[in-house]
Amino acid sequence: MIQCFDKGVFLENGQLTETAPVPAARARENTMAWQILQAHNVSGDPERLQVRFDAMVSHDITYVGIIQQARASGMKEFPLPYALTNCHNSLCAVGGTINEDDHMFGLSAAKKYGGIYVPANQSVIHSYAREELAGCGKMILGSDSHTRYGALGTMAVGEGGPELAKQLLKNTWDVPMPKVVLVYLTGTPKKGVGPHDVAIALVKATFETGFVNNCVLEFCGPGIRDLPIDYRNGIDVMTTETTCLSSIWETDQVTEGFFRTHGRPEDYKPLHPGEVAWYDKYITIELDKVGPMIALPFHPSNAYTIKEFLANAEEILKGVEADARRRFPKANPHLTDKIHDGGVWADQGVIAGCAGGLFDNIAEAADILRGKFTGSGAFSFDVYPTSVPVSLELMKLGATADLLESGAIIKPSFCGPCFGAGDVPANNGLSLRHTTRNFPNREGSKPGEGQFAGVCLMDARSIAATAANGGRITPATDLDYTPVHHEYHFDDTVYKNRVYYGFGKADPSVELQMGPNITDWPKMYALSENLLVELAAVIHDPVTTTDELIPSGETSSYRSNPLRLAEFTLSRRVPEYVDRSKAVARQETARREGTLSEHLRQVLSQVGDADRLAESTQFGSCVFANKPGDGSAREQAASCQKVLGGFANICYQFATKRYRSNCINWGILPFTLDEGTPFDYESGDCVFVPHIRQAVEQGREDIPAKVICRDGSVHDLLLHIKGLTADEKEIILDGCLMNYYAARNKE
Structure with missing residues (x-):
């Protein structure tokens, strides 16, 4: 296969x-990739790319922070087409208008700087980019990890917000070929x-x-x-x-x-x-x-054919339950209860977002369900077309009517079910979704409070087949139906009437509309001569996702408020992390003001003269994880650590280039260890890195460090920082990307 x-x-x-x-x-x-990348490379070196993109896209969880970073660094207008879509924070916060404040900021920014503003529920980010921005041979940068338009001949990249801010400042995306x-x-x-x-x-x-x-x-x-x-x-x-x-x-x-x-x-x-x-x-x-596939919690790669899953459901679901208990001690998962009456039964089916809500997926789901009914039991079936033009076409051909008659609910264009802001299942619910991810908590449950739900990824066709059987998991290949090919007709009338097209029409006189939840970034400091970090979270899972580093779902309301959002950092994986990091940050503030805490004095005395070292040693928190950063491009997975006083990540390998870039752009040192190096240290242990500023300046990749354990023992540890570009070195030395630009604007 x-x-x-x-x-x-x-x-x-x-x-x-x-x-x-x-x-x-x-x-x-x-290769096509070589030809397109080199056409956008301005470095003159085909092996060290410096890329300028043709267009950019962001949604309403990310664009406020990106624009705030860029304007703080001197941006006057958007130098390339930049679409601001409103498909993540589309639901207003209960009892307030926090999310709508972000949208009004976005509209005012589009007018002030010359952007494209797509109002809430008109389109999900990637649908709009496909419909309006993609082109053969082009490159698009997006602040969402699923920025992928390769099937349309467009090389697209999902990155953290600082990389988009660089493009707004007419700088480049730097990467080896x-x-x-x-x-x-x-x-x-x-x-x-x-x-x-x-x-x-x-x-x-x-x-x-x-x-x-x-x-x-x-x-x-x-x-x-x-x-x-x-x-x-x-x-x-x-x-x-x-x-x-x-x-x-x-x-x-x-x-x-x-x-x-x-x-x-x-x-x-x-x-x-x-x-x-x-x-x-x-x-x-x-x-x-x-054949029809099913991806079991907690990753799209945890996959089986549906037939294989059904034949071994008890064993497989017991494995998921055991994994869930390990991850979430307060949860009490019971997914094996879904096995009864000769089948495995789901509680929910969802077709949504940039992967599921496509015209052909929904039209064929309607073909499968035409004349059938989802049943009057617990099973629910929700469908989110990816854009209003897709919704209009589905209505015109009658697919929407067929789905509604079957018991499905048609919902607006919204990414919520993909990141936990819509269709949250009941406790111990099993949800089948044609969305992009099924990471822990991605469905919006709160296992830290005892609520657990599981998400399985399946194709829209098999979800529709399951709905036709009242929730009994069924591969679409088992159903006798006739798919009808429908020619798609794109009607952009609603876009012409609702989307603000402002590229090339920047109006500096427009005032940004700032809600009370939109705040500036706190002050961040340049890297000092030495670094001391305390381990505030030690995670030995094979992979740590960005959803675990900063949860999605209800936290989205605070994406424009760095201090409020930081309170959620690692809240569903290491709930103690925030308090530990704050305690470290308080001691660092006191050190800067001339007062050395007894704890800091004791730790520094293990590696030298505490008073002398205190003058040149920054103290911050640190996260250890085997392989952090899989999943979303959201920069907040790194920025929230920095806001809380985080200065380093230590790992064996970064899961993605984009998370490592996020760490660098926020001044978090991206330390790695050699594979096989034991790391059996615990939260509260400290790592002292002498002469770190000099090491970064000189591009040294092997960096000796000392681990000071809580029991007073001291151990040698060899850290690495590999492959920093010249700009990345300067960003780390200055403390973050915003400091880097601010320093150069003064020159």
């Missing part, structure tokens, strides 16, 4: 071969097998080993030909879950049809690898052998 080959391969005239008449070094320049991995598609999917099935199978094959980590996936092969554009988009958006950097697909008449339908035929051009192209690795996908 899917095979991964950890070796280079040539693609010669569309065929895989291990030998070719062109050297690999030259043939690598014939990534490896390019060929994804070679053959065959045609079976009826009932949808894009999420292919995507989940791909994530299962690649995630755990990190096979494509920080690589570009390049999709080629004869299997593309018969895939509709929504099918391609549905696979492509999930490539984020493989931890790849970006993606790009061959384009054809199907791609051309998309741009023609959306009134932008000029944005199409054929994209193919050169006659002979070379790839660092390759993956083969036989589409005809992919």
Whole structure:
């Protein structure tokens, strides 16, 4: 079905071969990824990219902070098309207007700086980017990890907010030329097998080993030909879950049809690898052998075929329960209760967002449910079309009526079910979702308070089949139905009437509309000569997600208020973290004011003269995790640590480039350890890093440190900071990206 080959391969005239008449070094320049990246590279060095993007997108959890950073650093207008969508904080806070204050800030910023403002519930971020911004050969940067438009010939990257602020300040996205991995598609999917099935199978094959980590996936092969554009988009958006950097697909008449339908035929051009192209690795996908898939909690890679899951449901669900008890001691999971009456029963089905809410997914779900009923039991079925134009077309062809008659509820364009702000299941509920993630707490439950729910990812087709059986989990391939192909017609009338198109029309006289929950960043300090950090959280899970570092869901209301939001840091994984970090920060404040706490004096005395060291040693908190930063691009996973006085992460490996960049941009030192180095230290132990400022200035990558344990023992520890660019060094030395820009604006 899917095979991964950890070796280079040539693609010669569309065929895989291990030998070719062109050297690999030259043939690598014939990949689509190379051609697009180099066309946007302004460094002059093809191996050290400095990229300027064609457009940017942000949603209402991130754009306030990005604009605040950029304007504090001297921005006067948006230098490129920048769309501000309102699809995450679309629900007003109960009893107040906190979220709507963010929206009014966004509209005023679009007018002041020349941006594009998409009002709430008009479109989810990635749908709008596909419909209005993507183009063959273009590059788009987004402050959301699922910024992926490769199926439309657009290389797109999801990053933390500071990277977007850099673009607004006419600076560049800096990265080494990534490896390019060929994804070679053959065959045609079976009826009932949808894009999420292919995507989940791909994530299962690649995630755990990190096979494509920080690589570009390049999709080629004869299997593309018969895939509709929504099918391609549905696979492509999930490539984020493989931890790849970006993606790009061959384009054809199907791609051309998309741009023609959306009134932008000029944005199409054929994209193919050169006659002979070379790839660092390759993956083969036989589409005809992919079956309906289900991804069990707590990751899209924890996947099985639905048939395999149903045959082994008790064993598999017991494993999920055991994992849940380990993660959430206060929770009492009972998912094996879902096995009864000859099947496994779900409580909820949801089709939503940039992956699920696509026109073809919903239209085929309607074909499956036409004339059937979801039942009057506990099972509920909610459908969120990805944009108002998609909703309009579904209404016109009658799919919306068919779904409503079946018992489904049609909801507005909103990303909530994907990050825990909508359709939160009941305690011990089992939810089936065609959304992008099923990380811990991603559905919005609060296991720290004893409430637990599980989310399984499935394709819209099998979710509809399950709904047709009243909640009994059913692969769509088991149902006899006739999918009807519907030609999509894009009507942009509502966009013309509701979207504010301000690019190129900046009006400096417009005042930013600031709500009481929109606040500036607290003062941050430059890196001192030495660094002492106290471990405020020690996490030995294989991977720590950004959702665990800063939870989504109800915390979203405070995304524009750094101090309020920081109170939620690690709240669902290490609830003690915030109080521990605050205690450290109070001691650092006192040190700056000339008073040395007894605790700090005692720790410093273990490595030298405490009074002398106190003059040149910053004291902050630190997070240790084996592999932190998988998942969302949200910069708050790092900035909240910094707001609380965090100065370092220590890990064996960063899960994603974007989280490591977030740490650097917020002045958090990205320390790594050699694999195999034991780290059996506990919260409250401290790590002293002498001469850290000098080490960063000189680009030293091996950094000796001392661990001072609470029992008074001292141990040597070798830390690393690898591959910092010149700008990244300066950002860390200055304390954060905002300080970096502020210092240069004074020069």
